Amino acid sequence: MLYKKVDLLKHHRKIFEMHSSDSVVVLTLVSIFFGKVSSMESSLLIDYTTRLIKTEQSIMFACSEQDMYLNVVQLMAANQFVQPVHINSSYDLRSVLTRNNYARTSVIVDTTCEGASKLLKEASANRYFNKTYQWLLWGVDMNINDLLPIELDYVGPNAQLTYVNKTKDDYCLWDVHSKGRQLKSPLELHLIARVSTEPHKLVIFKDIYELQGIKYRNQFNGLTLRGASVIDQEDIFTNQQIEAILSRPTKDSGVAAFIKYHYELLSLLRDLFNFTVNFRNSRGWAGRLGNTTFRLGLLGIIMRNEADIAASGAFNRINRFAEFDTIHQSWKFETAFLFRFTPDLDTHGKSGNFLAPFSRQVWLFILATLFGINSIWLLLDYLGKRWLSQAKQCIEERILNIKKTNNINLTAEKSTTKCQGNWTERILHTFGAVCQQGMEPIPSDMSSRSIVVTVFLFSVVMYNYYTSSVVGGLLSSSDLGPATVAEITSSPLKVSFEDIGYYKVLFKESANPIVTRLISKKLSASRGPNEMGVYGHIEDAVPYLKSGGFAFHCEVVDAYPIIAELFDANEICDLREVSGLMEVEILNWIVNKNSQYTELFRTAMCKAREVGLVERLLRQRQMKKPECQSLYTVYPVTISGVSSAFLTLLSGVLLAFFALCLEIASVKWKFRR
Structure with a gap:
């Protein structure tokens, strides 16, 4: 029967659109048809929806069918899309208020109905008194404190509630909100408009959206909000202790840099x-109780609405967007391993390595070239010997013919065999030329001299490339040392971490193989009395960083001021950073999901960013890395760099012993024959 009458009213609306001049007459006939006048003044509803809040959709909760039908017809005649709901019937409020309604939506509630208190309680529990809906509470002959008792704790500064009461001659519309009913804050009323019925007249005292804006709701009058923060220290319980730690401009142990930054933002608000x-303190940010969904730490406090605001940021996680609102983003969370570079940390083996200037392919090509030169030289010697032997026979024959003395022949033989040598001499000659050590004796034939000149030119070019690369490598500061977390794990560096909660959570919960390998190789071994523990404070880690061979992982903005104060110019130039263990991201400043302070605080933080207050705080809190003032740093050659030279020398000695053994064996074999 209800749906048939609603269809009838929709049919009436089509008639009104086609015959707008007869609307008043038809509405009067409808009132006579129902036999009563609406308890909610229809003209006031029309003024509220069309002239004050300017909505195009209305949801009406009423208990009288006749009252509902008449008001629906009136609103539809005013070009409103109306959804009537019987307040005493069975309905699901979350299905009615879907937060996806078309344009602005007004919710009209007849609070004289029996089920009105249940409706308002459910709306408060589901947080519908926010910027999504405009609520009109018809509260004639009812006190506002009885209508919205203290138990309805979701009536805050973001509420869009309009309360209607009646005086002797007219109706008054009041804007209603509080600064936090969960904090026992009283309701605040501001007069919006006055509606007279005879004659009909609407007098607007203040624009409703101005009254619902930040201008009229930014005065909390000293109200105490519930706060939360994270300080990883023992015996921090009272608000005075927390305020004293967070208000100090210097670094405190167990307090992340972004904690104090968000505390300063909170101070702006x-x-x-x-x-x-x-404030209440939490030792950590996140966690779950066993295998349950019960959140621990700061996030659990915020999610359960046990705190209104937090002096902390939170990491971006997909599963958190359904549980928290973000009011601001500005802090770049960046952690890294900090260590001082020393030559023994050269992960690429180029610190003083005399083989480093040339790649393996170049060295192999040089050896192949020298082998080819020696082969060609030996071939030319062989061809030369054959030519000389033939020439010698011809000369001897001519000498016999002209009967010359043997003295001349002997002298000629010595002069012609002076430049001859075996293959080992040729190899030594080539090696001496490559090392630019000269050559003795100098070959007399043109072919050998051509090879010698070519070898010397080759040696000059290669030697210049080699020496310039060695000198440039030793004088440059391009050596970075380990560049990834995996290289840190494989390096001889001792590793420690700042004593703060998120590292302990990372090591406990992370299944990343890089983290697992880091724990097994760097953190599981026992440490001596003169070594820093796995967890420590930045002030204690700086002397270890200065001495080298030590890496400390922390939030870099906390370490830069201390490093700039205690490191000299060369040590600052040696400072290296390796990130990758934790993600670099922009932190969210969060409140509870659909918090009554979300819009208010978000608007205030947007304004603070526009006027430059946020940038000023960031410049103070996020110090830049100290700049290197030294032109260059000369790193000494380490034993790892010259080890290849000593290995070459040892190989030569072993080769000499092997050659000696071969010569001894050869001589013995000849004597036995």
Whole structure:
């Protein structure tokens, strides 16, 4: 029967659209048809929806069918899309208020109905008194504090509630909100408009959207909000202890840099809205109780609405967007391993290595070239010997013919055999030329001299490339040392971490193989009394960083001020960073999902960013890395760099012993024959 009458009303609306001049007459006939006048004044509803909040969709909760039908017809005649709901019937509020309604939506509630208190309680529990809907509470002959008792704790500064009461001659529309009913804050009322029925007249005192904006809701009058923060220290319980730690401009152990930054942002809001904060401390940010969904730490406090605001940021995680609202983003969370570069950390083996200037392919090509030169030289010697032997026979024959003395022949033989040598001499000659050590004796034939000149030219070119690369490598500061977490794990560096909660959570919960390998190789071994423990503070880690051979992982903005104060110019130039263990990301400043302070604080932080307050705080809190003022750093050659030279020398000695053994064996074999 209800749906048939609603269809009838829709049919009436089509008639009104075609015959707008007869609307008043038809509405009067409908009122007579129902036999009563609406308890909610229809003209006031029309003024509210069309002139004050300017909506195009209305949801009406009423208990009288006749009252509902008449008001629906009136609103539809005013070009409103109306959804009537019987307040005493069975309905699902979350299906009615879907937060996806077309354009602005007004919710009209007849609070004189029996089921009105249940509806308002459910709306408060599901957080519908926010910027999504405009609520009109018809509260004639009802007190506002009885209508919205203290138990309805979701009536905050973001509420869009309009309360209607009646005086002797007219109706008054009041804007209603509080600064936090969960904090026992009283309701605040501001007069929006007055509606007279005879004659009909609407007098607007203040624009409703101005009253619902930040201008009229930014004064908390010293209200104390519930706050939360993270300080990883023992015996921190009272608000005075927390405020004393967070307000100090210097670094405190167990306090992340972004904690104090968000505390300063909170101080901006505190000064702007005139409220105070009573903090509670948490030792960590996140976690779950066993295998349950019960959140621990700061996130659990915020999610359960046990705190209104937090002096901390939170990491971006997909599963958190359904549980928290973000009011601001500005802090770049960046952690890294900090260590001082020393030559023994050269992961590429180029610190002083005399083989490093040339790649393996170049060295192999040089050896192949020298082998080819020696082969050609020996071939030319062989061809030369054959030619000389033939020439010698011809000369001897001519000498016999002209009967010359043997003295001349002997002298000629010595002069012609002077430049002759075996293959070992040729190899030594080539090696001496390559090393630019000269050559003795100098070959007399043109072919051998051509080879010698070519070898010397080759040696000059290669030697210049070699020496310039060695000198440039030793004088440059391009050596970076380990560049990834895996290289840190494989390096001889001792590793420690700042004593703060998120590292302990990382090592406990991460299944990343890089983290697992780091734990097994660097953190599981026992440490001596003169070594820093696995967890420590930045002030204690700086002397180890200065001495080298040590890496400390922390939030880099915490370490830069201390490093700039205690490191000299050369040590600053040696400072290296390796990130990758934890993601670099922009932190979210979060509140509870659909918090009554979300829009208010978000608007205030946007304004603070526009006027430059956020940038000023970032410049103070996020110090840049100290710049290297030294032109260059000369790193000494380490034993690892010259080890290849000593290995070459040892190989030569072993080769000499092997050649000696071969010569001894050869001589013995000849004597036995």
